[in-house]
Amino acid sequence: MKRSWVRRFLASALTAAVVSVLLSSATSAAPAPAPQVAAARNAAAGSAFPVTVHSGDGNVTIPARPVRILCLSPSSTQMVYALGAGPQVVGVDEYSSWPADAPRTKFSGAETSAEDYLPLRPDLVILAYPGGTMVQQLRKLEIPVLVLPAATTFADVDSQLAELAAATGHLAAVGAVEASMNQDIAAAVRKAGSAARGESYYIEISPDYYTATSKTFIGAEFSLFGMRDIADPAGRLSAYPQISAEFILKTNPDYVFLADTVCCQQTPTSFAHRPGFSALAAVRLHHVLGVNDSVASQWGPHTIEAFVALIAQTLRP
Amino acid sequence: MLEIEGTSVVLGGATVLSDVSARVASGGWLGLVGPNGAGKSTLARAVAGLVAYEGRILIGGREQAASDWRNRARSVAYVPQRPVLPPSMNVTDYILLGRSAHHSYLGAETAKDRRVAAAVVDRLGLRTFCQRRLAELSGGEAQRVVLARALVQEAPVLVLDEPTTSLDLGHSQLVLELVDELRDEKGISVLCAIHDLTLAAQFSENLLVLCHGRAVTSGSPADVLTEVNIRRFFGAEVEVLRSDSGLAVTPVRRRVPVLTAAVANLSPNDRHMNGI
Amino acid sequence: MTLTADARTSDGQAPPLDDIDGPSAPALHATRLTAGHVVLGAGFLLAAAIVSILVGPAGLPVGAVLAEVLSRLPLVHLHSGLSATGVVVVWQLRMPRMVLGGLVGAMLAIAGASYQGAFSNPLADPYLLGVASGAGLGAALVVVGAPVIGQIPSDLLPVAAFAGAVLAVAATFALGRSRASERSAASLLLAGVAVAAFFTAVQTFLLQRSSPGQLSTVYSWILGGLSTAGWGQVELVLPYVGTAMVVLLACRRLLDVMSVGDEEATSVGVRAERVRLVVIVAATLGTAAAVSVSGLIGFVGIIVPHTIRLLAGPSYRRILPLSVLFGAGFLILADLLARTILSPAEIPLGVVTAFLGAPFFLVVLRQARRLG
Numbered sequence: 002m003k004r005s006w007v008r009r010f011l012a013s014a015l016t017a018a019v020v021s022v023l024l025s026s027a028t029s030a031a032p033a034p035a036p037q038v039a040a041a042r043n044a045a046a047g048s049a050f051p052v053t054v055h056s057g058d059g060n061v062t063i064p065a066r067p068v069r070i071l072c073l074s075p076s077s078t079q080m081v082y083a084l085g086a087g088p089q090v091v092g093v094d095e096y097s098s099w100p101a102d103a104p105r106t107k108f109s110g111a112e113t114s115a116e117d118y119l120p121l122r123p124d125l126v127i128l129a130y131p132g133g134t135m136v137q138q139l140r141k142l143e144i145p146v147l148v149l150p151a152a153t154t155f156a157d158v159d160s161q162l163a164e165l166a167a168a169t170g171h172l173a174a175v176g177a178v179e180a181s182m183n184q185d186i187a188a189a190v191r192k193a194g195s196a197a198r199g200e201s202y203y204i205e206i207s208p209d210y211y212t213a214t215s216k217t218f219i220g221a222e223f224s225l226f227g228m229r230d231i232a233d234p235a236g237r238l239s240a241y242p243q244i245s246a247e248f249i250l251k252t253n254p255d256y257v258f259l260a261d262t263v264c265c266q267q268t269p270t271s272f273a274h275r276p277g278f279s280a281l282a283a284v285r286l287h288h289v290l291g292v293n294d295s296v297a298s299q300w301g302p303h304t305i306e307a308f309v310a311l312i313a314q315t316l317r318p
Numbered sequence: 319m320l321e322i323e324g325t326s327v328v329l330g331g332a333t334v335l336s337d338v339s340a341r342v343a344s345g346g347w348l349g350l351v352g353p354n355g356a357g358k359s360t361l362a363r364a365v366a367g368l369v370a371y372e373g374r375i376l377i378g379g380r381e382q383a384a385s386d387w388r389n390r391a392r393s394v395a396y397v398p399q400r401p402v403l404p405p406s407m408n409v410t411d412y413i414l415l416g417r418s419a420h421h422s423y424l425g426a427e428t429a430k431d432r433r434v435a436a437a438v439v440d441r442l443g444l445r446t447f448c449q450r451r452l453a454e455l456s457g458g459e460a461q462r463v464v465l466a467r468a469l470v471q472e473a474p475v476l477v478l479d480e481p482t483t484s485l486d487l488g489h490s491q492l493v494l495e496l497v498d499e500l501r502d503e504k505g506i507s508v509l510c511a512i513h514d515l516t517l518a519a520q521f522s523e524n525l526l527v528l529c530h531g532r533a534v535t536s537g538s539p540a541d542v543l544t545e546v547n548i549r550r551f552f553g554a555e556v557e558v559l560r561s562d563s564g565l566a567v568t569p570v571r572r573r574v575p576v577l578t579a580a581v582a583n584l585s586p587n588d589r590h591m592n593g594i
Numbered sequence: 595m596t597l598t599a600d601a602r603t604s605d606g607q608a609p610p611l612d613d614i615d616g617p618s619a620p621a622l623h624a625t626r627l628t629a630g631h632v633v634l635g636a637g638f639l640l641a642a643a644i645v646s647i648l649v650g651p652a653g654l655p656v657g658a659v660l661a662e663v664l665s666r667l668p669l670v671h672l673h674s675g676l677s678a679t680g681v682v683v684v685w686q687l688r689m690p691r692m693v694l695g696g697l698v699g700a701m702l703a704i705a706g707a708s709y710q711g712a713f714s715n716p717l718a719d720p721y722l723l724g725v726a727s728g729a730g731l732g733a734a735l736v737v738v739g740a741p742v743i744g745q746i747p748s749d750l751l752p753v754a755a756f757a758g759a760v761l762a763v764a765a766t767f768a769l770g771r772s773r774a775s776e777r778s779a780a781s782l783l784l785a786g787v788a789v790a791a792f793f794t795a796v797q798t799f800l801l802q803r804s805s806p807g808q809l810s811t812v813y814s815w816i817l818g819g820l821s822t823a824g825w826g827q828v829e830l831v832l833p834y835v836g837t838a839m840v841v842l843l844a845c846r847r848l849l850d851v852m853s854v855g856d857e858e859a860t861s862v863g864v865r866a867e868r869v870r871l872v873v874i875v876a877a878t879l880g881t882a883a884a885v886s887v888s889g890l891i892g893f894v895g896i897i898v899p900h901t902i903r904l905l906a907g908p909s910y911r912r913i914l915p916l917s918v919l920f921g922a923g924f925l926i927l928a929d930l931l932a933r934t935i936l937s938p939a940e941i942p943l944g945v946v947t948a949f950l951g952a953p954f955f956l957v958v959l960r961q962a963r964r965l966g
Contacts, residue, residue: 418862
């Protein structure tokens, strides 16, 4: 019985991160648009830097335009490159798969010693889940660090884009990136049309029936289409609960998306062969789709655009 | 019939027993006496097959080491000095453990096993606490229960290692009397390691004295237990009393202090110098 | 109580040892497994099994489920009225899950009881000799090594867990064997602790260098669960678990003899070291098989035998067979809790047994204190 990389520990980290983001945004003096206001002020004064950006549990000041960015979060990598800051990047984490020509390093982003990053001489480090006292160590070394944990809503994605744009000096590009993303989303939703209304789905994170509720980011992507997550009743304690095969048979989802194709070699065929699943509507109608595991854990523009297109294609081929 | 020939035991590099020989006829009783650390317990365990030995130990003419465990259990019954008594085990179950070598290896005890055990239980007067747990027994009762377990093995040789150590005089006599009667009836050869020289004298047919792992003398109690021998082997001062009921070895306190012997060797002049 | 009165019969002659028959000598009663105990255990198991089949998120009507199950009996013709999906839920999901839970629970319980007898230690169970750490290392190796190896069959994890468990216990045995019989039990336990520590250290090292996804995969396997139970897995473990249980049940009387220690057991004709070896091999193989399909479900091997000991006494002639019945029922009920408390979400089974196990120890402690 294999289990995939569910990031179950991320579930609790996610909850903690969401809570801390909410708390900090509630307690910080300036509301969300502050970074743009500060940057605009600087721009008006003739220079985009230094700029103060909201990060994790506080604010961070970036003194000058960074040209040696170490981006250790796949979703942030997508955002940085979409904003046109690619030439400023000297290293990305080993799991960043887009773009393919980004300078991949052997770092995972969970390192606990800032010394590991020093050989790259970064002047901005972007992390999603820093390990140990990494943030404090980088501060002592006077290297600006931006902490951008998982988004759970599209509003989170927008605010992270804005922060990264301010931090890298590409404020002008935010509008274009967001517009492009919104266009792709709108096109996909239009294409899916009425085919999506009221349809239910099951997103499988691991073959032992760990799934994601609509309160996760991937759930938010499905919600764009008005689709219903069968796992919502199980989400009282966790946004990534474990359900049972029996529950799936009972709720009989219209669509099944398998996000455990890479870790656990699951395919629509192997799914159909599980005891009793041949009777599922999704199996009979060939509405079972395997997707790359990373869609369940990334929230960058590239992932979003690809995934919503995939959903639309599945709903109305 | 138990024959011990030239038996030696080496434990942890040290020679604990060295070339010990003895013989116990059917129905005989050989008492093992000696000072602490003489090797009495080791010899008892060697006869029971619980420690490796060199030499020969024959029971009924058969070499012990050549038998398998079940046959050994059927030829030697061993009562240890400090038996392990699982506190919540039932007395009956404990006694029936002794029948393990008689019924099938994986099987349970048969009706015959229970009959034998019932007979032993009645003989030793244990009927009233058959269903009690071992933790509820007094020292004397527990010792009789352990003896019962050994007796149900129906072995021709019974080895007792200090059976009276934790018993008062009354219970000691009781236990030894029981063993004495049973060896009479069944022709059991008894090998009994014992501290108390009087009891050893009263119950043993023959005695074997061990000292530093060697057999230093053997023979009837009257021959072996002399004041000279006891002083020599035990370093103890005793008076051996002979009466109709047998021997009694009584410790004696001479009123002369330990220094006397040294003083007796001084010249008169030195004595005067020391004010004696 | 007089000193000599009981030792002789009234005429002063001692009767021969085994020549007493008939009503003059009332029979001795050895401790046996009574029919009452078996009925109680079987009843508990049956009740747990039935409730387990009837309850589930599919919300199938109780009567229909019962009718469906009964209709499979020969000569019984009943129409259950369940939909095709309902039939699948009952026979392909709930039944194998219940059966697997029962097999795993029975195996863990009897293995724990057997180890407690073989080592005369109330806290012994196969996990102690390395089954848990070995299986965990096997699982970690497969999960972490997967990207390196490439395409691997998805059922390699149970095999690796099984192999790891067996290897760990073999290492324990090789290291812990001692010449002196009175030390062999203690030295085995010490070797087991050392081997477990080493295997766990290797596993921790592997996981520390792995990706977050791999980490959580192994972690969730360690928590234990039956969520993917199917008849295939039942077939996989049945030969090992069945054989192990038969062998261990056959040794139940020998375990009673072991309670007087190695030396005295040997003196009454039972080779303590050999019995211990057989128990270790059988219990380990069975537990390794169970763990390979269910992950590391803890506490069953301690809770169930101790509860039976409290209620039915210390004889292994009762504890072993009753461990099978009550162990099976216990785990089926624990699995029922795991999938109903937060329904439709599921709690890992190992978490449920741990929650049940901790207060259990307190109860046992209080009991032991009160009895002095």
